[in-house]
Amino acid sequence: MASIGRNLLLLSFSWCFLTCPSYSVTETDTILQGQEMRDWQHLVSANGVFRLEFFSHGTSGKRYLGILFNIYHWPVPLGKGEVWVANRNNPILDTSGSLMIDSDGNLRISSSGSSPIILNSVQASSNASATLLNNGNFILRELDSNGSTGNILWQSFDYPTDTLLPGMKLGINFKTGHTWSLTSWRSDDSPASGSFTLGLDRNSTSQLVILWQGDIYWTSGPWHNGSFEYVSSFSHDSNPEFRYFSDENEKYFTYSVDRSHTYSMYKILPDGEIMEEWNNIAPFGVCSVAVDPGDGSNAGCAKEKVSSSLIGIT
Numbered sequence: 001m002a003s004i005g006r007n008l009l010l011l012s013f014s015w016c017f018l019t020c021p022s023y024s025v026t027e028t029d030t031i032l033q034g035q036e037m038r039d040w041q042h043l044v045s046a047n048g049v050f051r052l053e054f055f056s057h058g059t060s061g062k063r064y065l066g067i068l069f070n071i072y073h074w075p076v077p078l079g080k081g082e083v084w085v086a087n088r089n090n091p092i093l094d095t096s097g098s099l100m101i102d103s104d105g106n107l108r109i110s111s112s113g114s115s116p117i118i119l120n121s122v123q124a125s126s127n128a129s130a131t132l133l134n135n136g137n138f139i140l141r142e143l144d145s146n147g148s149t150g151n152i153l154w155q156s157f158d159y160p161t162d163t164l165l166p167g168m169k170l171g172i173n174f175k176t177g178h179t180w181s182l183t184s185w186r187s188d189d190s191p192a193s194g195s196f197t198l199g200l201d202r203n204s205t206s207q208l209v210i211l212w213q214g215d216i217y218w219t220s221g222p223w224h225n226g227s228f229e230y231v232s233s234f235s236h237d238s239n240p241e242f243r244y245f246s247d248e249n250e251k252y253f254t255y256s257v258d259r260s261h262t263y264s265m266y267k268i269l270p271d272g273e274i275m276e277e278w279n280n281i282a283p284f285g286v287c288s289v290a291v292d293p294g295d296g297s298n299a300g301c302a303k304e305k306v307s308s309s310l311i312g313i314t
Contacts, residue, residue: 036100047134058189062091083163088191120154164266171252196272230300231284
């Protein structure tokens with residue numbers, strides 16, 4: 001009888017080994033062509049800072065593929081740890097989602113009962129791999145016949161959601177017409193596109209604007225001698241270096257920080273404010289309060305829109 005029990009236990013273990021979700025001890029930052037990342041699996045950047053996975057918020061059960069800060073040891077405020085969402089307006093309704101590079105070289109999100117979401121427009125001419133880099137950029141690139149990496153075919157940094165990381169751009173590519181901008185979440189538990197957008201002013205050579213439902217909500221003022229007219233400081237406690245670049249092909253703003261600021265980011269919130277790192281509201285673009293804070297943080301606000309009634313608009 002004991003032998004039968006042991007055999008049943010061994011049979012049960014063998015069945016689960018073949019069919020149950022596999023949580024590998026060794027984490028990887030890359031998937032290869034033909035490999036599949038299922039809903040319960042994830043990628044982690046080589047430096048351990050970023051994680052790519054399917055996630056949910058709230059009680060809806062909707063699933064999204066996104067990049068998050070790889071933090072488990074302290075609570076991250078709802079909707080604040082995610083820095084990029086692949087399918088923000090096309091959620092998966094169950095846990096059937098998967099990510100893979102198919103035989104045609106497409107980086108594809110698939111789920112049961114839904115059409116696949118193809119992330120890239122340029123297909124690989126040979127083999128391809130997708131890697132989550134140390135800076136939080138998720139890239140699809142060709143693999144040469146000798147196994148070395150080739151051209152980048154697609155990258156998440158070209159399709160921001162609500163968060164700007166060091167090295168990302170806010171601007172315009174004149175050759176393709178592509179723009180780099182941030183759009184807020186609809187609410188703290190819904191990554192769907194909200195009402196606020198932060199980007200480069202198309203009608204100006206060198207200023208950032210926040211739009212609310214397409215109308216000017218805040219302007220940085222022109223960029224001159226390394227600073228914006230209406231931004232006295234970019235940060236409360238770090239020292240980011242903002243830069244402006246312009247030529248016949250593109251114009252954009254970007255920023256960098258020193259290595260001590262591992263979790264540096266700027267995120268446009270559902271109420272239009274800009275958050276830096278976790279819970280700090282950046283010292284610029286504060287237009288969602290009716291009373292002047294007196295520290296210059298609301299300089300550049302479109303005064304007719306500075307009203308407490310705007311708080312929470314989605």
